[in-house]
Amino acid sequence: MSNGSTDLIARLQSEHAAAAGGLPQTVPVEVRRQALEQLAAAGLPNNRDENWRYANLRALKSVRFAAPNTTAAVAPGDLPAPLDGFQRFVFVDGLLAVGLSAPLDGAVRSSASASGADRDAAAGREARFALLSDVFAVDGLVIGLDAASARRQIEVLCVATADGSEGSSYPRLAVQLAAGARLQLVERHVSVGSAAAMVNSVADIQLAPGAVCDHVRVQQLGARCTALDTLDARVAADAQYRLHSIANGAAAARSTLQIRLEGQRARLELTVGTVAAGNQTLDTYAMVDHAATGATTRELFRGIAADRSRIGFNGKMIVRDNARGADSQQMLKGLLAGSDAEINVRPQLEIYTDEVRAAHGATTGKLDENMLFYLLSRGIEPEIAQSLLKWAFIEDALVGIQPEALRRSLELQLARQFQDIAALDGLLGSHA
Amino acid sequence: MSALLEVEDLVVSVGTKKVLDGLSLTIAAGSVHAIMGPNGSGKSTLGYALAGRPGYEVVSGSVRYRSENLLELPPEERARAGLFLGFQYPVEIPGVNNVYLLKAAVNAARKAQGQPEVDAFEFLKLVREKMQLMQMDEAFLSRGVNEGFSGGEKKRNEILQMLVLEPTLAVLDETDSGLDIDAMKIVARGINSLRSAQRAVLLITHYQRLLDHVVPDYVHVLARGRIVKSGDRTLALELERRGYDWILEAA
Numbered sequence: 274m275s276n277g278s279t280d281l282i283a284r285l286q287s288e289h290a291a292a293a294g295g296l297p298q299t300v301p302v303e304v305r306r307q308a309l310e311q312l313a314a315a316g317l318p319n320n321r322d323e324n325w326r327y328a329n330l331r332a333l334k335s336v337r338f339a340a341p342n343t344t345a346a347v348a349p350g351d352l353p354a355p356l357d358g359f360q361r362f363v364f365v366d367g368l369l370a371v372g373l374s375a376p377l378d379g380a381v382r383s384s385a386s387a388s389g390a391d392r393d394a395a396a397g398r399e400a401r402f403a404l405l406s407d408v409f410a411v412d413g414l415v416i417g418l419d420a421a422s423a424r425r426q427i428e429v430l431c432v433a434t435a436d437g438s439e440g441s442s443y444p445r446l447a448v449q450l451a452a453g454a455r456l457q458l459v460e461r462h463v464s465v466g467s468a469a470a471m472v473n474s475v476a477d478i479q480l481a482p483g484a485v486c487d488h489v490r491v492q493q494l495g496a497r498c499t500a501l502d503t504l505d506a507r508v509a510a511d512a513q514y515r516l517h518s519i520a521n522g523a524a525a526a527r528s529t530l531q532i533r534l535e536g537q538r539a540r541l542e543l544t545v546g547t548v549a550a551g552n553q554t555l556d557t558y559a560m561v562d563h564a565a566t567g568a569t570t571r572e573l574f575r576g577i578a579a580d581r582s583r584i585g586f587n588g589k590m591i592v593r594d595n596a597r598g599a600d601s602q603q604m605l606k607g608l609l610a611g612s613d614a615e616i617n618v619r620p621q622l623e624i625y626t627d628e629v630r631a632a633h634g635a636t637t638g639k640l641d642e643n644m645l646f647y648l649l650s651r652g653i654e655p656e657i658a659q660s661l662l663k664w665a666f667i668e669d670a671l672v673g674i675q676p677e678a679l680r681r682s683l684e685l686q687l688a689r690q691f692q693d694i695a696a697l698d699g700l701l702g703s704h705a
Numbered sequence: 706m707s708a709l710l711e712v713e714d715l716v717v718s719v720g721t722k723k724v725l726d727g728l729s730l731t732i733a734a735g736s737v738h739a740i741m742g743p744n745g746s747g748k749s750t751l752g753y754a755l756a757g758r759p760g761y762e763v764v765s766g767s768v769r770y771r772s773e774n775l776l777e778l779p780p781e782e783r784a785r786a787g788l789f790l791g792f793q794y795p796v797e798i799p800g801v802n803n804v805y806l807l808k809a810a811v812n813a814a815r816k817a818q819g820q821p822e823v824d825a826f827e828f829l830k831l832v833r834e835k836m837q838l839m840q841m842d843e844a845f846l847s848r849g850v851n852e853g854f855s856g857g858e859k860k861r862n863e864i865l866q867m868l869v870l871e872p873t874l875a876v877l878d879e880t881d882s883g884l885d886i887d888a889m890k891i892v893a894r895g896i897n898s899l900r901s902a903q904r905a906v907l908l909i910t911h912y913q914r915l916l917d918h919v920v921p922d923y924v925h926v927l928a929r930g931r932i933v934k935s936g937d938r939t940l941a942l943e944l945e946r947r948g949y950d951w952i953l954e955a956a
Contacts, residue, residue, distance in 0.1 A: 642759070647796040647850075650756050651806060651866065652784035652813040661809075665800025665849070 278316045285338050286313065289408055292339040297411055299385040308407035311397070318401055327585030327617055329525035329554035332437060332499040336471040340411050341366050341440030347432055349373060351465045356676055359428040359459060366435045366470075367442035368412045380418055381427065385410045385445055399529050399558060403503035406443045406475045413445025413475075418454035420481075426676075428459040433470035433494055441471040448477070450484035450512075458488045459679060462502075462522070464495030469524075471499050478506035478514065482536055485513045489674055491683065493522035496551075500526040510536025510565065517674050519683055520555055521548040521690060530559040534568035534596075543572045546670025548687055549582035549614075556585040563596040563629075574605040575670040577663055578614035585617045590633070594625040601630070607637035608666050610659075660692035708769075709734045709874055709905050710755075715766035716930075717747075717754045723764070724750040726930030732874070735902040739916055739941060740909050742927035743949045748909045749793055751927070752878040756790040757783050770874065784810070785817040787873030789866075791880045793909075795859040798850040803862070806850050807832060807869050814870065835868040838898065840891050856883035864895040875899065876907045881915035893918030913941040926952050 607616035757780035
């Protein structure tokens with residue numbers, strides 16, 4: 274542990290001591306204390322850690338770890354348009370904003386006790402920011418659907434307003450689906466105002482046998498923010514977890530996904546799309562653990578780095594010795610759209626049994642010259658041709674996002690990032 | 706008839722290899738020319754050089770198109786000036802849909818001519834009409850450019866683009882290769898529908914069978930980077946019968 278890291282831990286301990294009296298008991302004092310001890314022992318992640326090399330964690334030095342004392346007033350008009358049919362729950366700097374949210378009910382509760390995840394053991398090293406959340410979190414949403422419940426559509430909208438120097442926000446989300454339950458979940462992280470917020474979010478997803486969860490995560494925080502998130506998912510037999518994670522916000526973002534396929538024929542579809550420009554650093558670590566026979570993963574990554582931005586995607590696939598018949602597929606592609614941009618796409622396979630199918634492909638390159646010339650030869654401006662090809666590249670990660678209205682709004686926002694929208698008019702939407 | 710395209714002593718290198726070596730060719734408005742030749746004679750290079758593909762370096766010679774120096778224009782401006790290259794291997798661009806490409810291409814040309822953007826309704830009507838001519842299903846419109854198309858569908862799509870763009874000079878690089886006889890007739894009908902006194906077509910082909918359906922005014926044989934023999938359509942028939950060797954020996 275370096276001196277800088279020791280300083281951080283010391284500051285973290287004193288901030289916790291000062292804040293402890295005001296923290297809700299929904300996370301028991303003992304859990305907070307243990308998390309703090311584990312962090313003190315392990316230290317916070319830094320770039321010397323194997324799986325954190327590409328993350329930009331510099332903002333940690335200057336933020337206040339405890340939650341902010343006050344939060345700005347957020348009006349409904351500040352928020353993205355609601356999604357038809359979805360119940361919306363809004364968190365402002367980690368606290369549920371009751372006035373902006375649908376009423377809570379038996380299945381959806383407000384509580385910081387969002388954690389059910391295994392924070393220790395080897396995997397815990399990657400989950401250290403979740404430990405930090407355990408120490409300081411003040412609120413969260415718990416969604417528990419029982420076997421008999423009808424399919425639900427829920428949006429969790431996390432809004433950041435406070436500057437990191439005033440405090441960090443710790444949105445927490447727990448999803449527990451009983452056997453056969455179905456949930457369509459949209460989780461968005463956005464800013465209101467231009468503060469340099471520190472957002473450290475945690476999501477714990479537990480799917481019982483036969484449960485189906487469609488989860489779309491969107492990280493579109495403001496340009497000065499830091500976004501850290503830790504997602505832990507467990508998928509039981511015949512359950513399906515479909516996770517779309519799209520990120521183009523924040524100055525620095527690190528997403529840590531740990532997904533365990535624990536039951537026979539558990540299925541994961543993981544799609545990650547990141548688009549970075551300027552000086553952004555967007556890093557993703559995705560660990561998928563196949564621990565039962567016939568577990569299946571389809572993993573797709575698309576990343577576009579322009580200007581001086583950096584993108585990392587580290588996709589680790591583990592197939593345990595008890596996961597015969599596992600079938601994993603990784604299709605990872607990075608597109609360099611700036612001469613000073615950097616992309617690191619890394620598939621990692623650890624296979625401990627023979628009878629598996631594990632396909633993986635990882636490429637990083639520039640725009641395809643053949644495609645570019647084809648478009649130019651039709652009279653298209655070079656700038657527009659390049660935007661079109663970037664568009665086409667990232668679209669692989671957007672296709673299949675439900676609901677359709679959310680996909681379209683994401684498409685529009687990303688298209689805007691590539692090119693003045695007028696030039697791309699007609700690309701989006703239906704033509705027939 | 707005025708010359709639409711005048712190619713003089715064109716020398717083109719690809720990498721370190723000289724592929725065109727003193728090619729001269731004049732095409733008048735209203736005419737259809739066919740360039741034939743054995744594999745590796747430089748046929749596709751001519752098409753790419755005219756369209757301005759990077760990597761096809763003009764070492765010497767000149768190309769005048771409508772009395773202007775074509776070679777100083779970037780590829781997109783050549784296209785907007787009415788030059789169309791039908792690709793031998795049309796490129797698949799998943800994620801960019803066909804109708805978007807068509808519309809963007811039409812509007813790029815209109816913008817260059819100071820015209821307003823095409824009316825969306827009129828445009829779709831025009832595209833549907835041309836698709837009918839090419840016997841293409843409308844479902845193709847919303848698919849990615851050439852994505853998952855069969856070889857024949859890709860070639861028909863090239864001709865569809867040509868019909869929508871209405872170029873002044875169409876250079877069609879082996880548009881007939883990989884087509885069965887029915888598809889060839891459809892493609893030929895498309896090309897013939899474009900023929901007019903103001904336009905010209907340059908067919909680059911390996912076989913003469915397309916020329917049964919699109920009858921050329923002139924046939925040229927390209928070998929070793931230059932045109933070694935020119936004639937009327939009977940030259941194509943003779944080539945079909947006798948092959949290229951007798952010309953190569955004479956050249």
